Amino acid sequence: MRETVLRPKSSRLFRELNSVLTVMARDVTLLFKSPGSLIMSLAMPLVMMGMIGGNLMQNMASGLNFDFGGFMLVGMLVNMLFMMVSMNMTSLVDDHEIDFNQEMLVSPVSRYSLVIGKILGATVGAILSMAGTLLVGLFMGITLPIGKLLLFLLLSPLMCLAGGAVAMLLIGLIKSKRAANMAVTLITMPQMFLSGAIIPINHSSGLLMVLSRCMPMTYCLDLARAIVYAGSEEYESVVLFNPALNFAAIIALTTICLSLGTFFFARSEKSR
Amino acid sequence: MGSEKKAIEVEGLVKRYKGAKGQAVDGISFDVRQGEFFAFLGPNGAGKTTTISILTTTLSKTSGQVRIAGFDVEKEARRVRERIGIIFQQPSLDPNLTAEENIRFHACLYGLCGYRPSFKLMPAAYRQKVMELAEVVGIQDALFRPIKKLSGGMQRKLEIVRSLIHTPELLFLDEPTQGLDAMSRRSLWEYIDETRRRYGTTVFLTTHYIDEAENVDRVCVVNKGKIAACCPPEEMKKAVGFDPTPKVCLPSLEDAYVAFLSRMNGGASA
Numbered sequence: 001m002r003e004t005v006l007r008p009k010s011s012r013l014f015r016e017l018n019s020v021l022t023v024m025a026r027d028v029t030l031l032f033k034s035p036g037s038l039i040m041s042l043a044m045p046l047v048m049m050g051m052i053g054g055n056l057m058q059n060m061a062s063g064l065n066f067d068f069g070g071f072m073l074v075g076m077l078v079n080m081l082f083m084m085v086s087m088n089m090t091s092l093v094d095d096h097e098i099d100f101n102q103e104m105l106v107s108p109v110s111r112y113s114l115v116i117g118k119i120l121g122a123t124v125g126a127i128l129s130m131a132g133t134l135l136v137g138l139f140m141g142i143t144l145p146i147g148k149l150l151l152f153l154l155l156s157p158l159m160c161l162a163g164g165a166v167a168m169l170l171i172g173l174i175k176s177k178r179a180a181n182m183a184v185t186l187i188t189m190p191q192m193f194l195s196g197a198i199i200p201i202n203h204s205s206g207l208l209m210v211l212s213r214c215m216p217m218t219y220c221l222d223l224a225r226a227i228v229y230a231g232s233e234e235y236e237s238v239v240l241f242n243p244a245l246n247f248a249a250i251i252a253l254t255t256i257c258l259s260l261g262t263f264f265f266a267r268s269e270k271s272r
Numbered sequence: 273m274g275s276e277k278k279a280i281e282v283e284g285l286v287k288r289y290k291g292a293k294g295q296a297v298d299g300i301s302f303d304v305r306q307g308e309f310f311a312f313l314g315p316n317g318a319g320k321t322t323t324i325s326i327l328t329t330t331l332s333k334t335s336g337q338v339r340i341a342g343f344d345v346e347k348e349a350r351r352v353r354e355r356i357g358i359i360f361q362q363p364s365l366d367p368n369l370t371a372e373e374n375i376r377f378h379a380c381l382y383g384l385c386g387y388r389p390s391f392k393l394m395p396a397a398y399r400q401k402v403m404e405l406a407e408v409v410g411i412q413d414a415l416f417r418p419i420k421k422l423s424g425g426m427q428r429k430l431e432i433v434r435s436l437i438h439t440p441e442l443l444f445l446d447e448p449t450q451g452l453d454a455m456s457r458r459s460l461w462e463y464i465d466e467t468r469r470r471y472g473t474t475v476f477l478t479t480h481y482i483d484e485a486e487n488v489d490r491v492c493v494v495n496k497g498k499i500a501a502c503c504p505p506e507e508m509k510k511a512v513g514f515d516p517t518p519k520v521c522l523p524s525l526e527d528a529y530v531a532f533l534s535r536m537n538g539g540a541s542a
Binding site for chain 2: 004005006007008009014015018019021022023025026029030033034095098099100102103104105106107108109110269270271272
């Protein structure tokens with residue numbers, strides 16, 4: 001018998017980062033092998049931005065003291081990231097159904113690396129949808145200045161991580177595809193309205209305000225709008241919080257959701 | 273036969289599934305020595321897969337102590353995982369990836385090499401190891417085909433390649449030859465024997481093909497969640513009244529196993 005022995009790399013950091021990349025690369029490979037997923041990623045912007053956004057613009061834009069088109073485009077971009085990441089995270093349920101989670105969970109890497117890898121894999125599809133949203137916006141005559149768009153793009157992986165962490169709270173516990181699809185609706189619809197993606201939430205109060213303040217998407221949206229509206233007269237009407245507060249809230253809420261989601265996921269696979 | 277150093281230590285292991293009335297594993301204790309070839313046998317529902325799942329860190333225990341290579345399966349799970357290889361009872365391949373992509377995923381998660389997006393870009397040692405193992409189980413031609421286009425037997429062979437690529441100290445085989453043809457079974461066992469000899473790999477086997485356990489160092493029979501016997505195969509044959517050194521015809525382990533379980537279950541067939 002010929003002998004080739006592969007030994008693991010000694011650096012723990014290398015192994016963890018490599019596992020994040022590996023899990024992410026698998027999801028990207030699967031995305032590009034699945035024409036249906038690709039079409040879905042590109043069709044979503046047509047529905048969300050073109051139909052819902054277009055209708056809102058025609059009927060709600062008048063009487064506001066800011067440009068509703070720009071407001072909604074930023075909202076749709078962040079919403080698209082959160083929505084598509086959540087939808088793509090349901091692949092965890094597929095992995096459970098084909099027993100592939102066993103293969104991942106028995107590997108000697110942190111469960112956080114596995115979950116972050118899944119979220120980053122889901123991010124690629126979400127960024128495709130975001131690009132589609134920008135394109136639909138362009139056709140509708142709504143654009144963002146290049147510099148601000150680049151800043152937004154820089155922040156988009158953090159926003160996807162936040163969206164994926166929220167999705168993990170529910171999807172990590174679910175073992176059937178049907179329930180996972182319902183969970184995605186349960187996550188994405190309230191987020192879209194409560195966080196102010198398409199309608200301002202300046203006057204929200206009571207429980208609705210509390211809920212909106214608990215959602216990482218609220219702070220992601222507000223941070224994105226703070227970037228886009230920086231230096232404009234509309235800034236005060238559109239932006240709710242200080243960008244530093246937004247950033248800190250995103251980090252804190254993402255950490256909490258990611259920790260709980262990962263814990264629930266690992267526990268639900270192991271505790272039967 | 274293995275050394276005196278323990279590869280697996282199980283003490284009073286209990287597993288009760290949520291909502292279940294009885295215990296799937298009911299206070300079992302046993303040791304497996306380093307380098308030992310150990311068979312864990314029993315009828316369907318006896319608790320074999322539950323035990324193997326706890327030993328491989330994929331299922332939590334209700335109570336008891338389990339140590340693998342000296343590490344606690346719950347407190348030091350990562351260290352345990354670094355040392356083991358598993359062939360699960362149910363296939364755990366991604367059907368949308370190719371055979372090689374499944375192996376690459378495993379090798380990268382075990383930190384054997386940095387991830388690269390194609391086989392050609394992977395390090396030469398990885399490519400060589402994959403080809404060597406694929407040759408042993410005869411799947412060289414299927415390496416770059418999607419899993420969903422491979423037969424069940426071919427998929428099983430691929431899982432074998434995957435479980436061995438990181439040269440584990442301890443190999444858990446949960447009915448590994450299910451669905452394999454006779455030639456593949458033989459080549460698999462030859463390879464596992466060679467791996468044991470060369471690397472001193474401890475093998476923990478569950479199987480319903482009792483003939484596969486004929487050459488193990490010890491057999492542990494589990495029945496209704498409890499250990500019914502744990503001894504070398506020859507002793508089991510003696511225990512059910514077979515003469516282990518007959519002059520005419522040597523009884524098989526399967527004969528002894530069936531007789532033993534029948535006796536345990538009050539004469540019912542195993």
